Amino acid sequence: xxxxxxxxxxxxxxxxxxxxxxxxxxxxxxxxxxxxxxxxxxxxxxxxxxxxxxxxxxxxxxxxxxxxxxxxxxxxxxxxxxxxxxxxxxxxxxxxxxxxxxxxxxxxxxxxxxxxxxxxxxxxxxxxxxxxxxxxxxxxxxxxxxxxxxxxxxxxxxxxxxxxxxxxxxxxxxxxxxxxxxxxxxxxxxxxxxxxxxxxxxxxxxxxxxxxxxxxxxxxxxxxxxxxxxxxxxxxxxxxxxxxxxxxxxxxxxxxxxxxxxxxxxxxxxxxxxxxxxxxxxxxxxxxxxxxxxxxxxxxxxxxxxxxxxxxxxxxxxxxxxxxxxxxxxxxxxxxxxxxxxxxxxxxxxxxxxxxxxxxxxxxxxxxxxxxxxxxxxxxxxxxxxxxxxxxxxxxxxxxxxxxxxxxxxxxxxxxxxxxxxxxxxxxxxxx
Amino acid sequence: xxxxxxxxxxxxxxxxxxxxxxxxxxxxxxxxxxxxxxxxxxxxxxxxxxxxxxxxxxxxxxxxxxxxxxxxxxxxxxxxxxxxxxxxxxxxxxxxxxxxxxxxxxxxxxxxxxxxxxxxxxxxxxxxxxxxxxxxxxxxxxxxxxxxxxxxxxxxxxxxxxxxxxxxxxxxxxxxxxxxxxxxxxxxxxxxxxxxxxxxxxxxxxxxxxxxxxxxxxxxxxxxxxxxxxxxxxxxxxxxxxxxxxxxxxxxxxxxxxxxxxxxxxxxxxxxxxxxxxxxxxxxxxxxxxxxxxxxxxxxxxxxxxxxxxxxxxxxxxxxxxxxxxxxxxxxxxxxxxxxxxxxxxxxxxxxxxxxxxxxxxxxxxxxxxxxxxxxx
Numbered sequence: 001x002x003x004x005x006x007x008x009x010x011x012x013x014x015x016x017x018x019x020x021x022x023x024x025x026x027x028x029x030x031x032x033x034x035x036x037x038x039x040x041x042x043x044x045x046x047x048x049x050x051x052x053x054x055x056x057x058x059x060x061x062x063x064x065x066x067x068x069x070x071x072x073x074x075x076x077x078x079x080x081x082x083x084x085x086x087x088x089x090x091x092x093x094x095x096x097x098x099x100x101x102x103x104x105x106x107x108x109x110x111x112x113x114x115x116x117x118x119x120x121x122x123x124x125x126x127x128x129x130x131x132x133x134x135x136x137x138x139x140x141x142x143x144x145x146x147x148x149x150x151x152x153x154x155x156x157x158x159x160x161x162x163x164x165x166x167x168x169x170x171x172x173x174x175x176x177x178x179x180x181x182x183x184x185x186x187x188x189x190x191x192x193x194x195x196x197x198x199x200x201x202x203x204x205x206x207x208x209x210x211x212x213x214x215x216x217x218x219x220x221x222x223x224x225x226x227x228x229x230x231x232x233x234x235x236x237x238x239x240x241x242x243x244x245x246x247x248x249x250x251x252x253x254x255x256x257x258x259x260x261x262x263x264x265x266x267x268x269x270x271x272x273x274x275x276x277x278x279x280x281x282x283x284x285x286x287x288x289x290x291x292x293x294x295x296x297x298x299x300x301x302x303x304x305x306x307x308x309x310x311x312x313x314x315x316x317x318x319x320x321x322x323x324x325x326x327x328x329x330x331x332x333x334x335x336x337x338x339x340x341x342x343x344x345x346x347x348x349x350x351x352x353x354x355x356x357x358x359x360x361x362x363x364x365x366x367x368x369x370x371x372x373x374x375x376x377x378x379x380x381x382x383x384x385x386x387x388x389x390x391x392x393x394x395x396x397x398x399x400x401x402x403x404x405x406x407x408x409x410x411x412x413x414x415x416x417x418x419x420x421x422x423x424x425x426x427x428x429x430x431x432x
Numbered sequence: 433x434x435x436x437x438x439x440x441x442x443x444x445x446x447x448x449x450x451x452x453x454x455x456x457x458x459x460x461x462x463x464x465x466x467x468x469x470x471x472x473x474x475x476x477x478x479x480x481x482x483x484x485x486x487x488x489x490x491x492x493x494x495x496x497x498x499x500x501x502x503x504x505x506x507x508x509x510x511x512x513x514x515x516x517x518x519x520x521x522x523x524x525x526x527x528x529x530x531x532x533x534x535x536x537x538x539x540x541x542x543x544x545x546x547x548x549x550x551x552x553x554x555x556x557x558x559x560x561x562x563x564x565x566x567x568x569x570x571x572x573x574x575x576x577x578x579x580x581x582x583x584x585x586x587x588x589x590x591x592x593x594x595x596x597x598x599x600x601x602x603x604x605x606x607x608x609x610x611x612x613x614x615x616x617x618x619x620x621x622x623x624x625x626x627x628x629x630x631x632x633x634x635x636x637x638x639x640x641x642x643x644x645x646x647x648x649x650x651x652x653x654x655x656x657x658x659x660x661x662x663x664x665x666x667x668x669x670x671x672x673x674x675x676x677x678x679x680x681x682x683x684x685x686x687x688x689x690x691x692x693x694x695x696x697x698x699x700x701x702x703x704x705x706x707x708x709x710x711x712x713x714x715x716x717x718x719x720x721x722x723x724x725x726x727x728x729x730x731x732x733x734x735x736x737x738x739x740x741x742x743x744x745x746x747x748x749x750x751x752x753x754x755x756x757x758x759x760x761x762x763x764x765x766x767x768x769x770x771x772x773x774x775x776x777x778x779x780x781x782x783x784x785x786x787x788x789x790x791x792x793x794x795x796x797x798x799x800x801x802x803x804x805x806x807x808x809x
Contacts, residue, residue: 111571111575212474216474287794289790389635391566392564393637393641394791397640
């Protein structure tokens with residue numbers, strides 16, 4: 001191994017910590033405390049329950065779990081939390097970041113190299129953060145003849161569309177941003193946006209390679225959307241609903257992949273093409289058309305497109321889990337929250353703290369999320385794996401696969417589903 | 433169409449349907465050269481290779497240095513294959529100066545040049561992998577190449593620019609215990625490159641991409657003057673190691689690999705088969721090599737040749753590599769003409785790419801076993 005990494009030395013680490021603490025204390029005494037005291041002259045401190053709220057008292061309020069936990073619980077029941085943090089964009093972005101790290105390390109192991117190594121002491125775990133900071137600080141260069149408003153807005157639209165896709169995915173029972181009865185139809189509508197954004201981005205750059213890449217992306221996405229949608233009809237036929245949460249609940253005994261394996265395979269292949277992953281990464285084929293429709297993006301615009309594409313990857317993997325692998329369904333693994341803490345509170349020495357609002361999440365929700373994440377990570381692994389094994393496919397072969405093989409197979413899948421339905425094996429009145 | 437289009441809706445030559453792409457020199461799929469490609473949609477109408485970005489005037493430089501000081505700079509055009517590019521020069525100068533190479537040196541030369549051929553081919557294969565979007569095929573050859581580079585470093589002291597061959601033999605003898613190390617490394621190397629079939633050559637997507645693309649028929653291959661792996665992939669059994677054996681190649685047991693189809697797949701497979709053959713040659717040469725003896729003829733300082741001109745050629749990693757050395761009774765050569773396989777193989781590129789899809793361009797381009805720096809000299 002020719003890579004020489006700086007060794008982690010505990011002494012240096014402790015010394016740097018002590019240095020930081022020393023300077024924090026010095027700055028606090030010299031600047032912080034005088035500043036706070038000056039500010040307190042001008043601030044009217046509120047009186048609560050007959051006592052003056054001093055800064056010290058305010059800190060004790062904030063640190064008191066019996067006061068803070070109901071606040072946190074109230075925050076978690078807001079729509080903002082759902083959209084921004086848990087089943088929505090924040091959760092997806094976190095999983096996407098994990099995906100990038102796993103992709104880099106897994107490919108490195110496959111290709112006999114080390115991968116990210118320096119950032120963040122442990123196996124380059126902060127490499128993504130440093131990449132993000134690098135992209136943020138880079139200059140954004142816009143081509144002179146570009147159609148500037150559209151070119152600026154295309155990356156934002158891409159991320160926004162990916163986030164809209166994420167909002168339809170049910171992660172745990174009741175935990176979904178938009179629980180609508182036409183969920184699957186909305187998914188198709190959102191998937192239909194991606195080629196439009198790609199063409200907008202590539203055409204507005206007014207450059208040759210993005211143009212070719214955009215046209216390729218358009219060919220690819222349009223011809224693979226048809227098998228993508230057709231392969232899901234089997235699930236819809238058997239469940240009789242378009243609501244994604246109900247589709248998950250219908251799989252409590254059997255996952256649909258057991259009855260519709262052909263549909264799952266077709267959906268997975270079409271998914272790879274929609275995601276522009278190898279072997280279907282023609283719109284970004286670097287040895288032919290530099291970086292395809294991403295060629296003219298620079299700085300954080302490129303970073304946004306990458307973020308959007310990984311969020312999209314998570315959303316497609318989650319959709320596969322929801323439709324074919326039973327979503328959050330799985331045996332109960334998460335231990336129940338101890339009852340005595342809810343009833344009697346926590347006793348710490350002489351103090352007994354009654355904490356209302358616990359537990360923050362129900363046991364079913366945590367268990368469902370655990371199973372959902374496990375299945376999604378497994379699917380993401382299989383999406384990443386072809387990158388190490390396959391070369392890039394050619395455009396005519398790609399269209400051939402899309403129009404001849406996958407559409408035919410998805411019709412076979414529909415007939416299997418119809419047969420199962422009319423034979424009375426599955427469906428609303430089925431024997432299973 | 434007279435109305436002025438708003439900005440953002442103008443693309444060059446949309447009316448004529450033909451778009452001109454400058455693939456290179458700053459393109460990830462070009463190398464140190466430029467391809468002026470005209471495309472109609474995704475089909476290539478015409479392709480005009482434009483080499484010359486790394487021309488260094490090696491031939492002119494050779495006229496100002498004497499026969500020995502020419503050695504280090506003549507290997508520069510292809511530093512991964514430096515033993516093979518010095519081989520014809522040394523053979524030619526030996527004939528001019530009338531030197532008789534010792535038997536052991538001949539075997540060591542064969543071993544070094546076969547090792548170097550494998551090193552070059554691995555680098556070429558790595559780039560072929562990444563041109564087709566197969567990143568594992570970039571990393572594996574780049575890593576396994578180190579095995580043979582380590583061996584060459586043991587022999588010559590340098591990892592790439594060896595300057596090992598000198599007129600009259602080799603620069604220095606093999607290190608102690610080299611035979612065992614070499615045998616072990618080469619056996620492991622052979623085992624590794626056999627695994628490439630699983631991930632690369634038998635890969636159905638690779639076969640569907642490269643088979644029946646850029647077909648060069650047997651007649652065209654001969655008429656366009658291609659050499660090396662391109663010629664052998666078109667069904668012509670021509671290998672200079674067999675047809676005009678130099679040094680000790682006639683004593684060694686090996687065969688040439690010929691495929692009949694002449695498409696990109698055959699052109700990409702021939703160098704890999706040649707590497708397996710090189711492993712056989714190295715093992716055979718290690719067995720038949722004299723265990724001791726001189727490796728170099730003592731040269732006079734500043735040797736002078738007579739009024740002769742000599743042309744010698746060898747089989748390099750990219751085909752026939754010839755050197756035409758003209759001596760006019762001076763310490764310096766009057767003229768050194770380097771004739772390389774890369775340039776000969778480049779000539780057939782416009783014929784192969786016409787009518788192909790743009791996606792086939794890297795597959796056809798790099799299957800020609802072309803090294804831009806060597807072609808520019």
